[in-house]
Amino acid sequence: MKPVEPVENEVKKGNLYGLGIGPGDPELLTIKAHRILTSVPVIAYPTMESGKVFARAIVADFIRPDQIEVPMPLPFSVERSSQPYYDIGAEKIAEHLEAGRDVAVLCEGEPMLYGSFMYIFNRLSKRFHTEVIPGISSTFASAAMLGAPLTFRNDVLSIMPATLEAETLRDRLAVADAAVIIKLGRHFAKIKTILQELNLFERALYIERATLPNQVIKPIAEVDPDNVPYWAIVMIPSQTNPQ
Amino acid sequence: MKPVEPVENEVKKGNLYGLGIGPGDPELLTIKAHRILTSVPVIAYPTMESGKVFARAIVADFIRPDQIEVPMPLPFSVERSSQPYYDIGAEKIAEHLEAGRDVAVLCEGEPMLYGSFMYIFNRLSKRFHTEVIPGISSTFASAAMLGAPLTFRNDVLSIMPATLEAETLRDRLAVADAAVIIKLGRHFAKIKTILQELNLFERALYIERATLPNQVIKPIAEVDPDNVPYWAIVMIPSQTNPQ
Structure with missing residues (x-):
C-alpha cells in the first residue's frame, strides 16, 4: 500500500x-x-x-x-x-x-x-x-601554543580589546589575575607602555596568528610596534600557578 | 641493499x-x-x-x-x-x-x-x-546553548569563579561589560544578592551542565539556591549588542 x-x-x-x-x-x-x-x-x-x-x-x-x-x-x-x-x-x-x-x-x-x-x-x-x-577561540589556542597555563582556582580572567582607551585598559589590567589582550595591531605601543607602568611587561607573552602555519612566538621585548598584525595577542598568565 | x-x-x-x-x-x-x-x-x-x-x-x-x-x-x-x-x-x-x-x-x-x-x-x-x-570551554558552549551573544567590539569580558569573596565579585562585576560566573554550586545565593545590588539580575542568564543530555536552562528568578550544581553557570551578556 x-x-x-x-x-x-x-x-x-x-x-x-x-x-x-x-x-x-x-x-x-x-x-x-x-x-x-x-x-x-x-x-x-x-x-x-x-x-x-x-x-x-x-x-x-x-x-x-x-x-x-x-x-x-x-x-x-x-x-x-x-x-x-x-x-x-x-x-x-x-x-x-x-x-x-x-x-x-x-x-x-x-x-x-x-x-x-x-x-x-x-x-x-x-x-x-x-x-x-x-x-x-584564538584566546585559548594562544595559551596552548605558548604553553602557558592561564587561570587557576579563584583567578579572575579578563579578555579585552587593545582598541580600548588607555585609561580603561589600565584600570581593567590592574585588577585582573590573568588577562588576554586581543586585536593588537597598531595599538601595541600603547599596550606596552601600560604593561610597563603596571609592572606586567615581564610577565607578558606575545603570539601572532596562533595555530596557523605562519604563527610567530617571540619575546615581547623584541616586538617591533610598527609591525604587529591585528591577529596578535598579548597574554598575562596568572601568577598563582602552583609549581 | x-x-x-x-x-x-x-x-x-x-x-x-x-x-x-x-x-x-x-x-x-x-x-x-x-x-x-x-x-x-x-x-x-x-x-x-x-x-x-x-x-x-x-x-x-x-x-x-x-x-x-x-x-x-x-x-x-x-x-x-x-x-x-x-x-x-x-x-x-x-x-x-x-x-x-x-x-x-x-x-x-x-x-x-x-x-x-x-x-x-x-x-x-x-x-x-x-x-x-x-x-x-563550557563558558562559551553555555553562550551558544543560551543563544546569547556575549561580547561585541570593545567589550571587556570577565570570567570569575563564584567561590570568590563577595566584595571581590562585586568589584569585578561592577566594571565588566560582560561576565561569566562559573563554579556556582552552593554560592548561588551570594551571587544572586550581588547581581541584585548591581542591577544585573534582570540581565543574567542561567544554565546547568551545558551540552549534556541533562542540560537545564531556566529563568534565573526560578533557580532554587539549595539545588544548584557545581557545573552551573551565570552569564551576563554585553548590552552593546547591536540589534
Whole structure:
C-alpha cells in the first residue's frame, strides 16, 4: 500500500547554523562543526572587500563543489559601518532558508565571543531555527601554543580589546589575575607602555596568528610596534600557578 | 641493499598530550583531539574518590579495549589538597612516557582555563615533549546553548569563579561589560544578592551542565539556591549588542 503523501502548503524553512571554525588550524574544528559543514547545501562566510576570505580558507579542504557558497562582503575600512553590509548578507542567507535549504555560516574562533556571526544571529534567529556551534577561540589556542597555563582556582580572567582607551585598559589590567589582550595591531605601543607602568611587561607573552602555519612566538621585548598584525595577542598568565 | 639499523642506546621518550575534550557533548571534541585520542597507546584521566569519572565518560565511545587506561584519583573533599594526588598521577604518566609510550591526558573543557591538566603540565612539561590541544570551554558552549551573544567590539569580558569573596565579585562585576560566573554550586545565593545590588539580575542568564543530555536552562528568578550544581553557570551578556 502506497503511503499518502502529506499535503504541504509551504516549504519547510531551512535551519541556520553559526559554525565556530576555530583559530586557523583546520584540525581544530569540532567533529560537530565538521559534520554540519559537510552536510549542508549552503555555506556563507564574510569576505573583505580587499578579497581576503580567511574563514573560508580555514575549511577550504572540507568544501565540496556541489555546495552553494554565499560570500558576504564586509567593508575594508574600519571607518565605515559594517551593519548595512550584514543587512545585505542576512537577506541573501534568508532567501536560501526560506527556500528550505539549511545554511552554515562560517565564523572564525568562537561565534559568541566578538564573532561576526552574532550580527547574522541578531537579524535572523527570530525568523529561522538557529543553532550556534561553539568553536575554539584564538584566546585559548594562544595559551596552548605558548604553553602557558592561564587561570587557576579563584583567578579572575579578563579578555579585552587593545582598541580600548588607555585609561580603561589600565584600570581593567590592574585588577585582573590573568588577562588576554586581543586585536593588537597598531595599538601595541600603547599596550606596552601600560604593561610597563603596571609592572606586567615581564610577565607578558606575545603570539601572532596562533595555530596557523605562519604563527610567530617571540619575546615581547623584541616586538617591533610598527609591525604587529591585528591577529596578535598579548597574554598575562596568572601568577598563582602552583609549581 | 639493506639499510643499516641505527644503534639506539636508550628508548625514545613518549609525547605528552593535554587534550581539551570540551564541555560534555562528545561531538564537541576537535578533530585533532579525536585523532590523538584514538591513536595513543595510553589514556590518563582524573577520577574522583567517589568513583565519578566525568572526563572519561565524555569520550567513552572513542576508547578502544587495547588502549591502556591510567586513572588519576583526586580527593573527594575540597578540604584536602589535590597536589599530592597530582604528584602520584604525574609519576604514573611519567613511567609510560619513559618507556616510550605517548600519553593523552583528558581534560574537561579547555585545559589552560582552570583545567586539571595544568597540574600535570607543571610537573612534566620540562621532562617530556608536551603538546596542549585546546578544547571548547563550557563558558562559551553555555553562550551558544543560551543563544546569547556575549561580547561585541570593545567589550571587556570577565570570567570569575563564584567561590570568590563577595566584595571581590562585586568589584569585578561592577566594571565588566560582560561576565561569566562559573563554579556556582552552593554560592548561588551570594551571587544572586550581588547581581541584585548591581542591577544585573534582570540581565543574567542561567544554565546547568551545558551540552549534556541533562542540560537545564531556566529563568534565573526560578533557580532554587539549595539545588544548584557545581557545573552551573551565570552569564551576563554585553548590552552593546547591536540589534
